[in-house]
Amino acid sequence: MRQCRSRFPPCQPGGDNVTIVTLTASVFQEQHEKILAAGCNEVVHKPFRSSELFSVMEKYLGVRYRYKEEQKNDTAEQQARMRNAAQRQDIATTEEVIGNIHADHPELAEELHQMVRAFRFGQLLKLLEGKKSSDDNKK
Known part of the structure; x- marks a missing residue:
């Protein structure tokens, strides 16, 4: 598995401010842990509910959606x-x-x-x- 942070290394301007959310079809807990260890901030598993995806965006973007x-x-x-x-x-x-x-x-x-x-x-x-x-x- 490639390292998520390799594309946005902290030494580049803004590299330490990049949030990475992974959307995956994997259901294995081991994969979840590997994804986080690779530098991703959050993992969303398929099938996902749209509310789950919006919740993650709220968390990392600091926005609030009005339903x-x-x-x-x-x-x-x-x-x-x-x-x-x-x-x-x-x-x-x-x-x-x-x-x-x-x-x-x-x-x-x-x-x-x-x-x-x-x-x-x-x-x-x-x-x-x-x-x-x-x-x-x-x-």
């Missing part, structure tokens, strides 16, 4: 925060929540900002409840 269920929970949490802030007419918190959704929905965020700037908290609350405002019914 659909997590996004649904986050959306519900943001809506609850905005509803609470709108009920209290808390401009700062309402603007903060709107800022959180701006990256994904810039047009919606701008419309919400306009509502808050015009102190139309009642209209915002109706929107959050899924009801049309009287202004929308006139159109």
Whole structure:
């Protein structure tokens, strides 16, 4: 078995910062140990679940993946925060929540900002409840 680190020796710039994850079909524990001894940081065995692969990438890349269920929970949490802030007419918190959704929905965020700037908290609350405002019914 070739040494994993031979391609990225620590004496080269960045060589000691390279993370090597091996994907293998081997199921033998002996192979697993040899792979790690060759300088690999992690071993993922086939067949693998995508969640396992993403978990390894999270660990070594320092990223966090957002999954659909997590996004649904986050959306519900943001809506609850905005509803609470709108009920209290808390401009700062309402603007903060709107800022959180701006990256994904810039047009919606701008419309919400306009509502808050015009102190139309009642209209915002109706929107959050899924009801049309009287202004929308006139159109």
